[in-house]
Amino acid sequence: MVGSDRTNMKVELCGITLDNPIIPASGTFGFGREFAELYDINILGTFSFKGTTGKNRFGNPTPRIAECTEGMINSVGLENPGVDGVINEELPEISKMFNKSVMANVSGFSLEEYVEVAGRLALQKQVGWIELNISCPNVHRGGMAFGTDPKEAARVTGAVKKALEAQSSDGGNKPLIVKLSPNVTDISEIAVACEIAGADGLTLINTVQGMRIDLKTGRPVIANKIGGFSGPAILPIALGMVYRTYEKVKIPIVGCGGVSCPEDVLEMMMAGATGVQVGAANLVNPWICQEIIEALPSQMKKYGIENLRDIIGGAH
Amino acid sequence: MKNRKAEIISNRQIAENTYEMILSHDGTELKPGQFINIKLEGFFLRRPISICDWDEKTITIIYKTVGRGTEAMKRYVSGGSIDILLPLGNGYDVSDERIGQKPIVVGGGAGVPPMFGLCRELVARGSKPLVVLGFRSSKEMFYIEKFRELGLEVAVATEDGSYGVKGFVTDVLSDSECTSFFTCGPEGMLKAMDSTMGRGISGWFSFEERMGCGFGACMGCSCETRYGSKRICKEGPVLEREEIIW
Numbered sequence: 001m002v003g004s005d006r007t008n009m010k011v012e013l014c015g016i017t018l019d020n021p022i023i024p025a026s027g028t029f030g031f032g033r034e035f036a037e038l039y040d041i042n043i044l045g046t047f048s049f050k051g052t053t054g055k056n057r058f059g060n061p062t063p064r065i066a067e068c069t070e071g072m073i074n075s076v077g078l079e080n081p082g083v084d085g086v087i088n089e090e091l092p093e094i095s096k097m098f099n100k101s102v103m104a105n106v107s108g109f110s111l112e113e114y115v116e117v118a119g120r121l122a123l124q125k126q127v128g129w130i131e132l133n134i135s136c137p138n139v140h141r142g143g144m145a146f147g148t149d150p151k152e153a154a155r156v157t158g159a160v161k162k163a164l165e166a167q168s169s170d171g172g173n174k175p176l177i178v179k180l181s182p183n184v185t186d187i188s189e190i191a192v193a194c195e196i197a198g199a200d201g202l203t204l205i206n207t208v209q210g211m212r213i214d215l216k217t218g219r220p221v222i223a224n225k226i227g228g229f230s231g232p233a234i235l236p237i238a239l240g241m242v243y244r245t246y247e248k249v250k251i252p253i254v255g256c257g258g259v260s261c262p263e264d265v266l267e268m269m270m271a272g273a274t275g276v277q278v279g280a281a282n283l284v285n286p287w288i289c290q291e292i293i294e295a296l297p298s299q300m301k302k303y304g305i306e307n308l309r310d311i312i313g314g315a316h
Numbered sequence: 317m318k319n320r321k322a323e324i325i326s327n328r329q330i331a332e333n334t335y336e337m338i339l340s341h342d343g344t345e346l347k348p349g350q351f352i353n354i355k356l357e358g359f360f361l362r363r364p365i366s367i368c369d370w371d372e373k374t375i376t377i378i379y380k381t382v383g384r385g386t387e388a389m390k391r392y393v394s395g396g397s398i399d400i401l402l403p404l405g406n407g408y409d410v411s412d413e414r415i416g417q418k419p420i421v422v423g424g425g426a427g428v429p430p431m432f433g434l435c436r437e438l439v440a441r442g443s444k445p446l447v448v449l450g451f452r453s454s455k456e457m458f459y460i461e462k463f464r465e466l467g468l469e470v471a472v473a474t475e476d477g478s479y480g481v482k483g484f485v486t487d488v489l490s491d492s493e494c495t496s497f498f499t500c501g502p503e504g505m506l507k508a509m510d511s512t513m514g515r516g517i518s519g520w521f522s523f524e525e526r527m528g529c530g531f532g533a534c535m536g537c538s539c540e541t542r543y544g545s546k547r548i549c550k551e552g553p554v555l556e557r558e559e560i561i562w
Binding site: 027028029030034035037038050058059062063064065066067068069070071072074076079221231232280282283284285286287 | 317319355359360361362385401525526527528529531532533534535536537538539540545550
């Protein structure tokens with residue numbers, strides 16, 4: 001979308017042009033339905049749908065949510081309809097309200113599950129990118145276990161990449177973006193391992209592990225005790241990690257963490273992000289992505305930016 | 317669902333730790349048992365609060381001060397405004413034929429407010445529900461007279477016996493001759509209602525859960541039912557008796 005005569009918000013993410021860099025983050029946008037009732041979601045760059053596993057899952061016991069200063073903790077535990085449910089029910093619904101490529105967020109509990117789910121979703125016409133979630137903090141096996149060790153991260157990335165390449169002739173070799181966990185000593189080390197293993201892009205960051213305790217009961221607020229912290233409070237953490245990783249890798253980065261206004265988008269891009277995900281903010285203001293997209297051109301003008309893509313990594 | 321800046325018409329204490337807030341309304345159609353989600357200055361997540369009553373121009377909510385958010389809310393003064401999302405949740409369907417001629421409406425503590433709007437709607441449809449309300453003590457009691465002003469018989473139980481029958485709502489009610497029941501309150505009370513009421517009687521239960529968004533996006537408040545996973549904020553908060561897994 002060209003916001004005005006002078007401003008151009010287009011960016012290119014792994015060979016696909018986005019009208020703007022705004023991408024609702026996985027887990028905060030469902031499969032788009034609730035938001036499509038509120039505004040035309042075709043204005044988005046794309047959106048990343050709810051993390052999908054091989055089988056349908058109920059997820060963790062409740063309470064799953066706790067409030068924090070400028071943020072929240074969730075421990076949903078990957079509740080989702082499973083890959084069959086997504087292909088048979090959700091994707092046909094998405095095609096009715098969204099005419100762009102969607103980002104398919106994939107999770108799993110074993111290497112085989114990641115390979116199977118990613119492979120099947122990549123064969124779907126509407127799917128533009130596979131976003132491999134190796135960073136979910138809310139499941140005990142799998143999830144983050146793959147994302148906190150460079151060798152494991154490389155192993156799952158390599159296996160999925162190989163499977164995607166093997167279905168090239170069927171149109172199933174979609175770009176592979178790996179979503180990384182901030183709950184590590186050096187995220188850029190994992191990032192480099194994924195790049196070498198064949199990742200086409202990276203999403204930084206998933207939620208930061210954290211907890212709250214209910215003083216009345218003396219027990220953790222959420223049933224799973226420790227969950228994933230997100231919201232405006234983690235923006236500086238995300239910016240730092242995107243900045244540091246940008247210096248180590250050549251593949252594009254999708255910045256995620258605490259973004260809730262157009263100024264945050266500009267900061268994230270200057271740190272090194274090509275696409276910018278908006279997460280927890282959608283839950284408080286469901287129109288936030290629309291508002292950010294509408295306000296971006298005036299913020300670009302304010303800072304003398306004509307082409308948004310020109311500022312990617314500009315802070316280095 | 318829409319987002320509004322609602323004007324605060326009044327905000328007053330009506331019982332111990334219990335406040336009634338009246339907000340301006342734009343006439344959006346509402347159902348009893350639905351809720352609004354309130355953004356408070358200085359707090360990240362919204363506060364889901366059930367709708368107690370409404371007309372063309374106003375919405376009444378009743379809330380208990382249970383944490384920092386509701387403590388801040390009680391200090392809001394009339395003339396100010398608050399940011400709300402509404403209407404949320406499925407609410408009670410007062411046109412359901414299974415309700416019959418003699419429904420019982422049972423509310424406990426913070427679960428009493430939505431039962432008022434429900435009773436008003438039931439009365440408007442020509443039904444005369446028997447009302448049973450439970451409170452910890454007479455100090456926390458509210459709206460007894462308002463229910464009676466609807467022309468309804470109201471039985472009250474207090475845990476400390478300071479008003480009405482000493483004990484719980486289930487010590488007051490009997491399922492004889494009732495055609496259906498509606499209930500909202502603490503989970504222990506809901507469970508007790510399920511075991512007290514005769515098996516064949518239709519019932520509707522309103523549930524509470526910690527929510528993220530309140531409109532179905534985050535899966536923060538899911539619960540397992542006999543018909544699969546349901547979001548308390550979207551397919552709830554009202555669940556039918558036969559689908560609930562206790």
